[in-house]
Amino acid sequence: GEDVEQSLFLSVREGDSSVINCTYTDSSSTYLYWYKQEPGAGLQLLTYIFSNMDMKQDQRLTVLLNKKDKHLSLRIADTQTGDSAIYFCAEKESGYSTLTFGKGTMLLVSP
Amino acid sequence: NAGVTQTPKFQVLKTGQSMTLQCAQDMNHNSMYWYRQDPGMGLRLIYYSASEGTTDKGEVPNGYNVSRLNKREFSLRLESAAPSQTSVYFCASSEGRGETQYFGPGTRLLVL
16 A cells, blocks of 8 residues: 655744655655644644645645655744644545545644 | 534443444535544544445454445444454545545544
8 A cells, every 4th residue: 555654753842943744655646635633632634735736835834745756744834832733644646535644743842 | 513523532342342433524525434543553544435325445444344324424333342442533524535534523442
């Protein structure tokens, strides 16, 4: 099966920028997603990018997609303690009915 | 609009007991999914229903059965629970096949 890989853990200070990285293997991915999971809660869709885009910006969030390297990143500007959560990258492959999720990156923001 | 709801929130079972996890969505979505989340394993797809009347196996279907009762509801059944099924179970729905998925709050299951 196709793989989605993420680093497990990232620690930043409040006010800094956070960059969470993700790599995927399927070149036919059509959509790539970022979900956020706060402790004890379900996954919340943060943003997504279509595979023919390089960048998408939404307030403090910037998604960058490098299709050649199959690399996706999520940048959070001015990170706040409320951003502490697990962030999941996911891809939708062309022709498939399901998403493939990475194992998640735990972001810890310290004051 | 409640989105995706799941019941129960928590459950403790003894090995060999059976139970059904319920999921409902009020977004008129066609597709529904069941995942389990375990530490270090991320989210793994158990079963999904691409449209009313159809169900398909995901990555880890063994020990589970599902029913797409109608467009709104998708239930997951454990016929004979095992400690390896201790996990957090999430239901999700999407408008179409593999499109943006919206998740429920989860059911935390402990099998002793």
